[in-house]
Amino acid sequence: MNEFDLIQQFFSHANSNRTDVALGIGDDCALLQPKSGNQIAVTTDTMVDGIHFDSRLSPADLAHKLVAVNLSDLAAMGAEPCWVSLALTLPTSDSNWLTEFGAMLAERLQHYGVSLIGGDTTRGPLTLSLTAQGQLPAGTAMIRGGAKPGDLILVSGSLGDAALALQQDKLVALPAASIASLEQRLFRPTPRVELGLAIRALANACIDISDGLSADLNHILARSSAASGELLGAVIDADKLPVSATAVTVLGAKRAALNGLKGGDDYELCFTVSPDSLQPVLAAAEQCNTRVSVIGEINQTGQLAVQYQQQQLDWQAQGYLHFS
Amino acid sequence: MNEFDLIQQFFSHANSNRTDVALGIGDDCALLQPKSGNQIAVTTDTMVDGIHFDSRLSPADLAHKLVAVNLSDLAAMGAEPCWVSLALTLPTSDSNWLTEFGAMLAERLQHYGVSLIGGDTTRGPLTLSLTAQGQLPAGTAMIRGGAKPGDLILVSGSLGDAALALQQDKLVALPAASIASLEQRLFRPTPRVELGLAIRALANACIDISDGLSADLNHILARSSAASGELLGAVIDADKLPVSATAVTVLGAKRAALNGLKGGDDYELCFTVSPDSLQPVLAAAEQCNTRVSVIGEINQTGQLAVQYQQQQLDWQAQGYLHFS
Structure with missing residues (x-):
């Protein structure tokens, strides 16, 4: 001993x-x-x-x-x-x-x-x-491979604050309370346990966002394409991405959206639902006091496209570490 | 990615x-x-x-x-x-x-x-x-806390070769094949999976020997005493401990037994059975081609005693690293 x-x-x-x-x-x-x-x-x-x-x-x-x-x-x-x-x-x-x-x-x-x-x-x-x-x-789990063309794409909470907390050089002008709130998101994320249970019977596919929304949504597209035999894609409306007021203050609205698209470590859920299930999902999320946002749609294009204010965005060229 | x-x-x-x-x-x-x-x-x-x-x-x-x-x-x-x-x-x-x-x-x-x-x-x-x-x-697992007074104590395989493999200074005179056999026991131990399944319905208590027989048998005594409310003990006949011919060659018979008593990392099973179950246990072990040895008995003395050729051994004074 x-x-x-x-x-x-x-x-x-x-x-x-x-x-x-x-x-x-x-x-x-x-x-x-x-x-x-x-x-x-x-x-x-x-x-x-x-x-x-x-x-x-x-x-x-x-x-x-x-x-x-x-x-x-x-x-x-x-x-x-x-x-x-x-x-x-x-x-x-x-x-x-x-x-x-x-x-x-x-x-x-x-x-x-x-x-x-x-x-x-x-x-x-x-x-x-x-x-x-x-x-x-048995048989009720949400998996990555269940997304279908026409599904709406939703995310919980807000995106990008954990990634922003890592960019300390950008935060020097912020009030201490704002920095603390960003660090809370990085150091003490909230797993969306209650929401996951509430939407289990309603969502077609789900993943938690640890690598960043775009990377994790790509996991859904890859697994769902493999499972269905169709080449699935998605379009994201970046201006609909939920981002914090602090992120907008620091980065401006467009960069805050890009940060939300690519930043990791938020531990929010990204999930897809058929349009018929949207109202019950919104009701379930409200029961959990968890904000959810519709941010895009699954399609059959075979790629992940991102729009900002109806304009196609060449988002892959705007590398996560370089877009500032 | x-x-x-x-x-x-x-x-x-x-x-x-x-x-x-x-x-x-x-x-x-x-x-x-x-x-x-x-x-x-x-x-x-x-x-x-x-x-x-x-x-x-x-x-x-x-x-x-x-x-x-x-x-x-x-x-x-x-x-x-x-x-x-x-x-x-x-x-x-x-x-x-x-x-x-x-x-x-x-x-x-x-x-x-x-x-x-x-x-x-x-x-x-x-x-x-x-x-x-x-x-x-459900309810069939062997646990540490099931030993009863009068139970026989058994171990699988042989004990002490893994510990001996660590004492490289003692091995210099050995043939390469003997060193390899000791190192096999240290580097590639065999978990007694089949034996564990075969004795599950027969044994009262079981533990795997990772810390050394004496330490692990003490875990059985502590948990079984707590479970039964009785102060359990055991007596081990150290001369009945299964040890390898190589260990006897290197250490002599008595020190090989002490090495088997205290050495760790063998990943053999130590288990207790009521005397009525001994024959079925021996038959089950033979079915698995796994040697098992009766090495002692559970009693109500509240301590772990060790005998060698019918003589009480002051084994705790003979520290594992110092008994040579």
């Missing part, structure tokens, strides 16, 4: 006492009892020091973001989040770090009714990897 | 085409369909460069060991191994490394009928973390 075996004490309260955890931390395996007939949705996301985050993120931020990025993947399937396993590699067993990280991990998991069921804690360069599992009735 | 997003090509063949994988790699989550009424057993083990392994291990060794240490935890519960998620952090996207690692990963998973269902590949210091999942009928 070494110091790293003892670390589980910091995570002992990260347990929401789910009745479907037949055996939790402390044996060779955890034992879970999924609801009969349900499917299990599984995702893994890793965050590495110096690659995915820097010293601006506190241990609490790291716990918050680690839970968010994983639960965002469950949300994109419309799965109910249930259980997580944590692989934590740490340079030293720093009890202040562990206390702060463990408290936020517990708070976030409690918030979503999720249990920490196990994992492994090892010594080494700071690396955090979470495997999150959810449940949903 | 960066080079690390493309790495999944190296793992595309690590898929045993299980019919219970409704959706595999390539969406926000994998979707699994457990058998109705089954429980899911989940375990995570991480291996960090410079901590858990060194440059003596090839990429193929790493893949082999990563699968083995995780499937060993499933074996200890008696679960059928089904699905794994890989969190791989790599300094560079080295295609030779990835090809060799991916090929052995696929070979090992295929061997056990397990599918790679997803994960995450990131840039950073070499760290490998696997989350493995198995299935078993």
Whole structure:
């Protein structure tokens, strides 16, 4: 028994006492009892020091973001989040770090009714990897490959603030509260769990926006084309992209739209619905107090086109890092 | 899409085409369909460069060991191994490394009928973390906390060769084949998956031996005492510990037994059975072509005692690194 075996004490309260955890931390395996007939949705996301985050993120931020990025993947399937396993590699067993990280991990998991069921804690360069599992009735998951020509394209929340928070040189003139609000989006994103569950029966395809809207929408087009045998495309009205007032202040309206189109790390949902389902989707989103915006349409052009004020935009030439 | 997003090509063949994988790699989550009424057993083990392994291990060794240490935890519960998620952090996207690692990963998973269902590949210091999942009928798992007074204690295979392989200064006089055989035990352990399934209905408690027999048997005693409200203990006949001829050659019989008692990383199973179940257990082990040895008995002394040739051994004073 070494110091790293003892670390589980910091995570002992990260347990929401789910009745479907037949055996939790402390044996060779955890034992879970999924609801009969349900499917299990599984995702893994890793965050590495110096690659995915820097010293601006506190241990609490790291716990918050680690839970968010994983639960965002469950949300994109419309799965109910249930259980997580944590692989934590740490340079030293720093009890202040562990206390702060463990408290936020517990708070976030409690918030979503999720249990920490196990994992492994090892010594080494700071690396955090979470495997999150959810449940949903068989055959009901939203997948990337279900988009159909004529579907409307929607996104939740607003886009681009996380990417803008990384461009520190642009933010120097901003009030501290505006910077804090951008950093909140980068450090502590909100996974759209409730929205994912609410639209599961209504949406044809869904993905969470981690690589940027244009990249992630392209994933939907590629998988849906492969699934249907049709060459699908899309047109986006960039002026309809939901962006924050801060982004418009810093970048101007058009660049804020481009930033929303290409910036990553927002963890919003992008999903497609047949026009018939729009009203029920808007009602479901309102029930969740989550803003959703119609931003475009799936077509059969085989490419992703972007318009701004009815003008075709040569958006791929306007590289994300260079459009300023 | 960066080079690390493309790495999944190296793992595309690590898929045993299980019919219970409704959706595999390539969406926000994998979707699994457990058998109705089954429980899911989940375990995570991480291996960090410079901590858990060194440059003596090839990429193929790493893949082999990563699968083995995780499937060993499933074996200890008696679960059928089904699905794994890989969190791989790599300094560079080295295609030779990835090809060799991916090929052995696929070979090992295929061997056990397990599918790679997803994960995450990131840039950073070499760290490998696997989350493995198995299935078993609800209520049938072997746990650490089920040992009862009077139970016989058994172990599979032989003990101590992995620990001996680390003591390179002791091995200089050995033939190369003997060193290779010891290193095989350290670098490419065999998880006792088939044995775990075969004894599941017969054993009262089980653990896999990763920290060393004495440490892991103490885990059984602690959990079984907590579960039963009795203060359980055990007596081990160290001369009955299964050790290799090479270990006896290098260390002598008594020190080989102590090495087997304390050395870790063998990934054998230690389990307890009521005397009535001994014959069926021996028959089940023979069906699996796996040697098992009776090495002691659970009692109510509240401590772990070790005998050698009927003499009580003050084994805790004989530290693992110092007994030579």
